[in-house]
Structures are given as structure tokens and as C-alpha cells.
């Protein structure tokens with residue numbers, strides 16, 4: 001069993017309630033932070049921990065906190081990003097559903113450190129039932145003096161508010177989230193100014209992911225240095241991975257980032273191998289936006305070294321032969337899956353979710369979906385592959401927010417690694433409608449199930 | 451037709467607005483539109499949006515532009531129960547297509563349509579954050595996960611019973 005810092009208590013009966021959470025040692029980190037530590041000391045521990053943002057970009061949390069502007073007389077805000085809409089990702093939901101008080105405790109400590117008296121949890125509208133769980137936990141915490149006025153007699157006031165979104169992936173992008181929280185369409189803002197200077201209501205704002213803020217609790221408990229000893233290199237602490245697709249045990253797992261990808265997929269403690277005795281074909285290791293990898297490049301890097309479940313190792317080889325840790329949404333495709341079709345559903349997703357502000361993203365995502373639809377339905381031409389490649393290149397880097405890149409990368413990676421499957425679709429128009437390309441040379445040479 | 455919140459709904463409205471600082475009441479727009487949709491039959495007629503605009507002291511256009519942006523707001527009437535089935539990659543590779551086809555067959559409607567009796571609407575949606583429990587759909591607030599044909603049958607029967615019990 002690996003180290004568990006976040007989910008250690010997830011299976012304790014009743015842990016969702018305040019009483020059980022408190023009895024199990026909950027809110028002791030908040031007590032320590034508010035009563036015994038200075039704001040600077042808390043930020044310092046988070047910096048020392050090496051904690052990187054768990055929402056996808058991996059930006060060091062402590063550094064982000066230290067950027068927040070502190071103009072005299074202007075309120076500051078902490079906003080918790082619980083929009084979780086990246087396909088393949090469902091870890092934040094798990095944390096909030098089973099350990100709502102862990103998130104609240106993390107929010108309280110972080111609000112104290114940032115000077116946020118009104119902290120918002122922006123949660124995707126479809127998670128309305130999770131929002132109910134959070135609201136109940138907030139009431140319990142307030143009743144027991146952890147939220148409200150003059151918390152623990154420190155003079156610090158803090159309230160946490162849950163704000164429901166209404167169905168828009170783009171609102172996970174932090175500036176779109178802020179717009180949405182102001183009651184507007186989720187159109188990302190041009191940066192700078194960054195939210196740390198002018199965010200919510202043009203006030204200094206820090207936006208962090210659910211898992212990032214929950215991780216502040218163990219960091220305060222054990223100290224930043226101890227936290228940083230877990231994991232490897234710049235991948236410190238533990239990471240939640242939501243594993244899905246064609247595996248025996250889909251679910252949310254907490255890993256320390258020293259485990260190999262192969263162990264994560266095949267060991268019974270985690271994914272338990274590929275379902276139905278099938279073979280591994282490909283994997284999207286960090287949520288739908290990151291490059292897909294064929295089995296051989298997933299388990300080993302291009303240099304033939306073992307690949308591990310951490311930021312550095314997953315991106316080893318760059319986009320040519322590597323991928324990214326992203327949001328931790330780990331999607332496994334078995335030998336029966338069609339790469340063209342999978343890429344099409346993702347292209348449709350990004351077309352649907354583009355806010356439409358930038359023409360390369362708005363037009364490009366539509367074009368990519370149309371061309372993929374054409375290839376998938378057996379009407380494609382070989383020149384369509386080059387056209388797809390050309391379109392994705394023209395989106396990447398030419399837009400206001402990274403959704404454009406996120407739409408371009410999956411298409412680029414699919415063509416890069418599975419070009420012959422696209423060609424097969426085009427050259428076998430009828431056959432491709434009734435059968436699959438299968439594994440061909442992507443067959444995982446290591447694991448041939450008996 | 452004039453649509454207005456009743457007393458109970460007004461209490462909830464005030465609770466929602468109180469979360470935001472003075473003068474920033476527009477921030478409550480998304481939660482208030484959810485309240486309006488729940489209060490007025492599962493969708494947002496223009497009158498409902500105009501009512502929200504008056505209550506929040508903003509222009510009607512500010513409400514319309516938001517209502518048309520977000521996928522959860524229905525701008526047309528829907529059935530009593532809306533089956534929102536996820537069709538994105540992870541669900542697709544876990545068998546959502548069969549489930550979607552089966553629901554279409556059982557309810558005799560296509561995506562976007564409502565059954566003649568007004569009970570069911572089928573809507574295809576993108577990833578709902580339940581990829582590990584696929585195939586899945588959302589009905590109202592509830593997530594229905596690990597769907598099979600048998601489960602779909604049972605769910606349809608359950609809602610039909612609910613409607614019958616109310617009549």
C-alpha cells in the first residue's frame with residue numbers, strides 16, 4: 001500500500017459528517033495554522049512542500065499564493081475550482097463527495113493565508129448533488145465555530161459559499177470561471193492582468209483546484225519538508241488519479257508518484273489490468289486534452305526506460321513521444337477501440353465547449369469535427385489527414401486561452417502515433433464500417449494475457 | 451403569461467443573493483436561473499428570464515446571453531424527466547452507444563425529442579465526471595451509473611410509476 005494523505009480516512013464510516021471527521025483528527029491542521037502559525041509561515045510551508053496545482057497546469061501553489069496583490073482596503077478572494085469537466089477526470093467529485101470537511105479545512109487554512117473573508121467554491125452545475133453535500137458540511141463547520149466571525153478567537157472572519165455553474169467546460173479555465181462567477185458568459189479574459197492582481201470583481205484573487213486546496217491540510221500537519229520527501233523530483237506528495245476506460249477496476253486512486261505506469265495499470269491495488277482479458281492499445285494519461293500514447297510508448301519512454309506516474313516521466317520525450325500528467329484523468333483503451341472514433345468524440349467535445357471568442361478555436365474545432373466525422377463514416381480522403389494536421393497547427397498557440405491547444409493536441413497526437421489507422425479507415429471504406437483496425441504494431445509486447 | 455417566484459422561492463432567491471457583496475448581485479445570476487428553471491417547469495420561458503432580470507436589477511439581455519451560453523438551461527419545454535446521457539470518449543469506449551440506442555428504442559424518440567406523453571426527454575451530453583462509472587446518465591439531480599439495458603428498463607418503469615402515482 002502506498003502513502004495515503006488525502007484518502008486515508010475515505011472509508012471510515014460517517015467520515016462525511018463533522019463529528020466523525022473531527023474525531024478522526026480533522027480540523028487539527030486548521031487549529032494549528034490559525035492559532036500557532038503566521039500567514040508567512042503557512043505560505044512558506046506550502047512553498048517548501050513543492051505542491052503543484054492539481055487542476056492540470058501543475059503550477060507551484062506556494063508561488064501562486066505569493067503573487068497575490070495586497071492593496072490597502074481592497075478585499076481579496078480565494079476561489080476553489082470544482083468545475084471538473086475535463087473528460088476522464090472525476091477525482092475532485094470523489095474528494096468532495098466523501099471528504100467534504102477535508103476540502104473545507106483546506107479552504108479555511110488557505111483563506112486565512114490569503115486573507116480571503118469570502119471564499120467561493122465554483123462547482124459544475126451537474127454536480128448539484130455534490131453541492132448539497134458541501135452546503136451541509138459548511139453548515140456543520142459554521143455551527144462548530146470553524147466558519148463565521150472571529151474563528152477560534154483569532155479575529156479572522158471567513159465564510160465559504162458554494163456557487164453552481166450551469167454546464168460549460170470552459171468555466172474551468174480560471175478567468176472564464178471568474179467571469180461566470182460574476183454572472184456572465186464564460187468567456188476567458190485576456191491576461192495580463194492576472195487574477196492575482198485583478199480577478200473576481202477586479203479584486204486580487206487566487207484560483208486553485210479542489211485537490212490542491214485539500215492537500216494543504218496534510219502539508220500543514222506534517223510540514224512542507226516532510227511532504228516534499230514523498231514522491232520524486234518536482235513531483236512531490238501524492239496525486240489523485242481517476243482511472244477509467246477498459247480496465248478491471250475503474251475508480252479514484254491516490255498514488256505517490258514513484259509508481260510505474262505498468263504497475264498502476266496491472267497491479268490489483270490499482271487498475272487491476274485490462275478488462276475482459278483484452279490487450280492494452282493506448283492511453284490518454286492526463287485527461288482528454290493531453291496527447292494519447294500507444295501502449296509501447298506508454299509503458300516505456302522512447303529511450304526504453306520505465307515510465308512512471310509523475311509529471312516529469314509522463315512528459316518525457318515531449319509531445320513527440322511523451323504526454324502529460326494533466327488533471328490525472330487516466331483513460332485506457334483496449335485493442336477493440338477505434339482511435340479515429342475516439343478522436344472524433346473528443347473533437348466534438350471541444351467544438352461544443354469552445355466559447356467562440358477566437359476564430360482559430362471556434363472555426364478550427366468545427367472543421368476538425370467535420371473532417372473526423374467524414375473519415376470515421378468511411379468517406380475520407382488521404383488528403384484529409386494532412387488537412388487535419390494543418391488545422392490543428394493553426395489553432396495551437398493562436399488563441400486567448402489554452403482550450404484551443406487542448407483541442408489541437410489530441411488530434412495531433414492521434415495522427416502522430418496512429419496515422420496508419422487513419423489511412424486504413426480511408427483505404428478500407430466499407431471494411432472500416434464493420435470492423436476495427438485492431439492492434440497492429442501497437443500491441444503491447446509485454447503483457448499477453450493467457 | 452406572467453411568471454413570478456412565490457414566497458418560498460423568494461426566500462431561496464434572497465439566500466442566493468446574500469452570498470455576494472452589496473452591488474454584486476448579478477453574480478447570483480447562474481444560481482437564480484437554476485432556481486427559475488426548477489420553479490417554472492424545467493425550462494426558461496422569456497417571461498421567467500425577464501422576471502429574473504427585474505429581481506437582479508439587470509437588463510434582460512444580460513440574462514438572455516447567459517441563458518443561451520450554458521448547456522444546462524433549457525430554452526424550450528422538456529419532458530418531466532430528462533435523460534441526459536453522456537456520449538464523450540471515456541463513456542463511448544465503455545459502451546454508451548448501446549445504451550443510447552436502447553433508450554431511443556424503448557422510448558421511441560431521438561436525441562433532443564420528448565415522448566408524446568410528455569414524460570421523457572432524451573438529451574446527449576458531454577462528460578459529466580462519472581467516466582469510471584460508465585455508461586451513465588443524469589436525470590434531474592441524480593446520477594444513474596453503470597447502466598445496463600435492465601437498469602434502463604427499471605429506471606423507465608420507476609419514473610412511469612411516479613407519474614402514475616401523481617395522477
Ligand SMILES: Cc1cc2nc3c(=O)[nH]c(=O)nc-3n(C[C@H](O)[C@H](O)[C@H](O)COP(=O)(O)O)c2cc1C
Pocket residue numbers: 052053054055056057058059061081082083084085086169170171172173174175207208209210212213401402403406
Ligand atoms: C479549458 C480549461 C479547462 C479547465 N478546467 C479546469 C477544471 O475543471 N478544474 C481545475 O481545477 N482547473 C481547470 N483548468 C485550469 C485552471 O485554469 C487553473 O489553472 C487551475 O484552476 C488552477 O488551480 P491549480 O493551480 O490548483 O491547479 C482548466 C483550464 C482550461 C484552459
Ligand code: SF4
Pocket residue numbers: 170187188353354355356357358359361362399400401402403404405
Ligand atoms: S481558445 Fe477557444 S475557448 Fe479559449 S477563449 Fe478562444 S475561443 Fe474561447
Ligand code: FES
Pocket residue numbers: 087088089536537538539540541542576577578579580581584586
Ligand atoms: S465521459 Fe461520460 S462521464 Fe466522463
